Amino acid sequence: MDEDTSTATAVVEDDAPAPAPARPRPAPLPRDRYIDRELSWLAFNRRVLDLAEDETLPILERTNFLAIFASNLDEFFMVRVAGLKRRILTGLAVPTNIGRAPKAVLADINAAAHVLQVQHAEVFHEQVRPQLEEAGIRIVGVDDLPESERNRLAEVFANQIFPVLMPLAVDPAHPFPYISGLSLNLAVRVRNPKSGRVDFARLKVPAGSLPRLVATTSAASPVATFVLLEDLIAHHLDELFPGMEVLEHHVFRLTRNEDLEVDEDESENLLQALEKELLRRRFGPPIRLEITEDMDPTTLELLTSELDVSRDEVYRLPGPLDLAGLFELNRLDRPQLHYPTAVPATAPAFVPGEPNEKPDLFAAIGEQDVLVHHPYESFATSVQAFLEQAAADPNVLAIKQTLYRTSGDSPIVEALIDAAEAGKQVLALVEIKARFDEQNNIEWARKLERAGVHVVYGLVGLKTHCKLALVVRREADGNLRNYAHIGTGNYNPKTSRIYEDLGLFTADEQVAKDLIRLFNELSGYAIEKKFRRLLVAPLLLRKGLLKRINAERMHAEAGKPARVRIKVNSMVDEAIIDALYRASQAGVQVEVWVRGICSLKPGIPGVSENITVRSILGRYLEHSRIFSFLNDGDPVTFIGSADMMHRNLDRRVEALVRLKRKEHLEELDRLFDLAMSDDTASWHLDDIGVWERHAVNDAGEPHVDLQTATMQALSTNPRKRQAR
Structure with missing residues (x-):
């Protein structure tokens, strides 16, 4: 018999403990619980216009x-409009x-x-x-x-x-x-x-x-x-x-x-098919x-x-x-x-002990996980330096990396070429279907191939959007050790100056095993379902996040503190949104920090009154993705490449990595506290889908600018942050 109804007919003995009260069934979710995706995007661009004003x-x-x-x-x-119009004309629109x-x-x-x-x-x-x-x-x-x-x-x-x-x-x-x-x-x-x-x-x-x-x-x-x-x-x-x-x-x-509509069948080389489609792009119908x-x-x-x-x-x-x-x-x-000049700081773990000493990133990463926050912390002295050191180090045997978008004069690509020419095994997964970077990526792919890099293009039918790098190195004791970087942003030195992103460097063997399995899946025929510290789309990511959200819901139903914090570029996926609604109905405090599209409606009585949605736009483009769960006092936090959209969860290879160090969890909690504070400048979303800007307080004084505050916090006396 169903648990919710069995207590209604049970016979209770005088000395028997009273049964637990039945949990009330949550109210059904309303049919109008979503905001239209395309109109939400236009609302995002209206927020950009707010900044111009x-x-x-x-x-x-x-x-x-x-x-x-x-x-x-x-x-x-x-x-977006072109795709909608094409589906209407072909009769495929739903x-x-x-x-x-x-x-x-x-x-x-x-x-x-x-x-x-x-x-x-x-x-x-x-x-x-x-x-x-x-x-x-x-x-x-x-x-x-x-x-x-x-x-x-x-x-x-x-x-x-x-x-x-x-x-x-x-x-x-x-x-x-x-x-x-x-x-x-x-x-x-x-x-x-x-x-x-x-x-x-x-x-x-x-x-x-x-x-x-x-x-x-x-x-x-x-x-x-x-x-x-x-x-x-x-x-x-x-x-x-x-x-x-x-x-x-x-x-x-x-x-x-x-x-672009590329037919990825087995009869034609993907590069050739894409080049033909790029020629056809110039003659697309007017919209x-x-x-x-x-x-x-x-x-x-x-x-x-x-x-x-x-x-x-x-x-x-x-x-x-x-x-x-x-x-x-x-x-x-x-x-x-212009904005005052901002000079990125070097991540404390990568600051050498002496002024003229060359930093050893492998030694720093081998000691403990390192979290970097761009553009406040330098891409050049972290991600770029990591790959350049790997290319130059005679003890490095292999480098594996994904490339979704990169710059025209990329030192990242040059490092991979240098490594291949030095005799190292180098695998580069170049996503040549990255929208509007297709031609650029085709050229990079061919340049890498000419240098002896093993270039692959991912899985048929899926874009490879994850941001991964793995370095295999022989240590002084003769054993092999793996060093990894998993990020939320592209390996692009130019956009790293204006995109806000997070990246984790780790020598954790569990992460290494996960990445080796994932790279084998991307370059070969393996279908991997066993990942320990990663959540990987399209097979496991949605399921893993829903499991975490539902766990918070059960904690709330049991009377325990429960909280979900999510930072993404877009929040569209209906299954994720409905899970957040159910969590809210159970009393979970849900905080969503979104830059662009948001189909979720906060503040609906009986449905989402425990959900808060904020958006922050400014000097830097907020691009990192964070997923944090209170987990009954043992917090679980992931960072990675995935937005909450159908394409990311179902049609892309995405990867989230779980952070382990207490200092990293606390740092992201502080970042979220600041973003969700009523004293921080942001846009607030209401229950009918309208965004309202909150830039000044009741006295007309400006609210705290999150990006300026973060810049100041991460650039102040980095020596004191060495323990991070």
Whole structure:
């Protein structure tokens, strides 16, 4: 008989102990318990826009956030919206996570994205642009310049821009040209004064090969003045169409589906299949047409007809289009208009005993596990130094590593090449399907192969997203010892300066055995199910996390303290969310720290009133993943590569590693305490899916900035942290 009902009919003797009261059944979970994934992503980008509006930030950082917003939205359309539209057109679309029809969600996305893009333009024109001018940075029209500067720009146009331009006519002899994705274009209508005939021409703005912001003043000038490349071209259209009368000219920009669909069958080499798909990417179907608000109906009708774009996919915006071009302002030498310079500290365990002494990372790792926190602690003196020391050490026999994304001049790749050329066994698992890094990773894979590195591409049907490195070394006693690094971020020295990530270095033999099994699975045909200190997707990770969440629920039901803390980029997976709801119903305190998408609704009475959700955005991109469970006073904490999304749990190889040292558990607890504090600047999510920013207290004083506080804590007197 079921435990919950058996006590209702049991006969109790006078001297028998009273039976335990039956646990009440939790309330059923409501049907509307999720937030739509795509709309939640747009809410994330709205938080990026909040930073562009923040007058307490340096003006070039606000400008940067405007550019980040634009770049983020481009990728959202190229991948997420494009994927949804493709599934609708092929009849494969299913109701979304909130049960809505895909077409209805697509309409909601277009409406919400349009509002956001208009707000984005308004922030630039009404807030950021005026403050840039106050700081001595002007973006003006050509006609606003004095004659001397216009004359100088005319020479620049004639010598550096005019030769590059290719006006393409549209008439019976010239079909409508192909418009590449994300290109900036001028739609031009001209009239022949003799015949009176009106024709259309398309002129691509070569923003990829020429600066988008054309300087009109010297670098030494106290006031930096720029004109937009498309404005300068438009000012000289008469030179491109001599003898014709220019009637109209308008800027437009097209976004295409640039997601990849690679058929990983056995009949074709994966590299060759991917290279073919990369060529097809350039010709993906249109999904968004951005136009300036002054475009005339005739030109718009021609564009929508020729490009096969619906009116819902047209975004009429105040110019300039593509504010990602504002990234170019980072080249200005104006340090006072940026965040103060921050120099990463070397992790205390890797600081040599003497100033001129070379650090021995193997000795430090062999002594105890080392946890590093980027970018507050240096990637170069930890991860990079670890692999460079391994490459140079004659006692190192083998190196195994995963590479998901890396930089164009990667010292990590060079270290692997050096190791292979020195005769070491080197295995590199290069994920050539890493979105938008495919071509770069193909080139690295071939370079590694030419150097003698054993390059593999992971498992068919799965992306390898885990961040792992294993070094096999012969010790002085002749025995082999393994040294490992497991991280939350990519092996990319450039992004390590702006991405917040964690990494564990360990010589623990259990971790080594787990990694050896996992690398054998990735490079061979093994199907491994035995891991002791790792949780690995797709077979075991979801099951392992659900087991931990349910254990906390049972602790709460037994009247014991119970808590779950999760830090991720995205919280979408319904099974994980429902488990958190059930835990909350039992009284578990659940704290979720999420950067981007969150489909979980906190604060629903009877369901999630014990769940708190916070989001923190700022100078650094919060990228680490942490999973912490109170476990009846014996805390269990994992870090690793996985977000709580279907793709991470079901279609990727991910790895979490359990931290063992008490100091590391306490450090992450302090980090979480700070992130969840009401005195820390963050965004709070409510029970209807609305994010509210909490940046100042009731007296108008700024809340604590988590990233600044963490930077200060990790850079203060590192010698005192040697015991960490």
